[in-house]
Amino acid sequence: xxxxxxxxxxxxxxxxxxxxxxxxxxxxxxxxxxxxxxxxxxxxxxxxxxxxxxxxxxxxxxxxxxxxxxxxxxxxxxxxxxxxxxxxxxxxxxxxxxxxxxxxxxxxxxxxxxxxxxxxxxxxxxxxxxxxxxxxxxxxxxxxxxxxxxxxxxxxxxxxxxxxxxxxxxxxxxxxxxxxxxxxxxxxxxxxxxxxxxxxxxxxxxxxxxxxxxxxxxxxxxxxxxxxxxxxxxxxxxxxxxxxxxxxxxxxxxxxxxxxxxxxxxxxxxxxxxxxxxxxxxxxxxxxxxxxxxxxxxxxxxxxxxxxxxxxxxxxxxxxxxxxxxxxxxxxxxxxxxxxxxxxxxxxxxxx
Ligand code: ATP
Numbered sequence: 507x508x509x510x511x512x513x514x515x516x517x518x519x520x521x522x523x524x525x526x527x528x529x530x531x532x533x534x535x536x537x538x539x540x541x542x543x544x545x546x547x548x549x550x551x552x553x554x555x556x557x558x559x560x561x562x563x564x565x566x567x568x569x570x571x572x573x574x575x576x577x578x579x580x581x582x583x584x585x586x587x588x589x590x591x592x593x594x595x596x597x598x599x600x601x602x603x604x605x606x607x608x609x610x611x612x613x614x615x616x617x618x619x620x621x622x623x624x625x626x627x628x629x630x631x632x633x634x635x636x637x638x639x640x641x642x643x644x645x646x647x648x649x650x651x652x653x654x655x656x657x658x659x660x661x662x663x664x665x666x667x668x669x670x671x672x673x674x675x676x677x678x679x680x681x682x683x684x685x686x687x688x689x690x691x692x693x694x695x696x697x698x699x700x701x702x703x704x705x706x707x708x709x710x711x712x713x714x715x716x717x718x719x720x721x722x723x724x725x726x727x728x729x730x731x732x733x734x735x736x737x738x739x740x741x742x743x744x745x746x747x748x749x750x751x752x753x754x755x756x757x758x759x760x761x762x763x764x765x766x767x768x769x770x771x772x773x774x775x776x777x778x779x780x781x782x783x784x785x786x787x788x789x790x791x792x793x794x795x796x797x798x799x800x801x802x803x804x805x806x807x808x809x810x811x812x813x814x815x816x817x818x819x820x821x822x823x824x825x826x827x828x829x830x831x832x833x834x835x836x837x838x839x840x841x842x843x844x845x846x847x848x849x850x851x852x853x854x855x856x857x858x
Contacts, residue, residue: 588655769847
């Protein structure tokens with residue numbers, strides 16, 4: 507079985523440095539999501555792993571096999587990589603069955619057993635094998651693309667934003683089915699996405715990238731609860747960020763005096779509170795008074811936009827859907843759990 511290891515990977519296109527100093531270990535049988543904004547180098551990283559392009563520096567190993575870094579790179583076709591692109595992976599004039607078995611040796615192509623195994627694995631009805639791609643939904647097409655990538659039992663599976671062309675409802679279900687199929691197949695997989703919910707919900711570990719660098723490699727819970735910096739915090743979820751002063755393990759900020767993790771005593775800082783940590787009470791309960799400006803109801807919960815009184819910062823709280831405050835009224839905002847301290851904006855920008 508194959509773990510994937512990248513070390514010291516750098517890549518430029520002409521004068522433009524696209525990737526720099528990337529170290530990444532993907533344990534065998536696991537799914538790593540590479541998460542980052544558009545243009546940060548995610549696709550380039552995937553293409554280097556697949557062998558569609560070569561890095562300028564660094565090594566890539568599949569298990570104990572060096573594919574880049576030791577003499578000439580192993581060509582793409584000999585890396586045993588399965589690749590699932592955004593869309594358009596399927597041959598339109600071949601049936602689903604023929605698409606899935608396309609990469610198999612001729613004899614195996616005619617055997618229904620492997621085809622059925624693969625259809626079962628990705629959660630598609632066996633009866634779909636005779637259809638053509640245009641007779642499937644977008645989500646079904648992406649499952650077929652995964653089945654085709656898994657057919658030759660690749661050592662590594664790479665998925666480049668495979669759900670981005672699907673609408674929201676389909677995306678979630680397809681994502682779960684694909685993650686389950688990857689797990690059942692035992693594949694070592696890398697999923698590129700700019701969708702934080704997808705990364706957090708599907709992956710075993712999340713690699714957060716920015717400007718060609720890997721900023722944080724952690725579990726989904728780790729990147730959400732212990733983000734490396736304010737930008738990661740904002741990227742992986744909604745964040746309330748408030749200027750604060752740290753004193754004796756507590757942060758003094760617009761939401762009161764909060765227990766805090768991180769930050770040096772006596773220093774100015776900014777603290778992160780997640781919207782779901784803010785509880786709203788009708789009566790004073792130790793929190794700070796705030797005016798309810800707007801309420802957006804989502805069923806399971808609601809986003810409540812607040813202004814800390816008298817004219818403090820604005821922020822959003824996420825509250826259960828059955829506890830809706832009325833716009834225009836005053837509530838008392840209490841923070842549940844710890845805030846997380848980061849350097850103040852001035853310090854982060856490097857000024858004294
Ligand atoms: P997106 O989410 O938009 O697909 P990404 O994070 O996958 O973005 P890449 O496609 O890896 O980003 O591109 C990273 C940077 O490298 C971009 O600035 C892009 O313009 C540049 N780039 C990518 N491929 C090439 C190439 N073949 N020649 C020149 N520049 C390139």
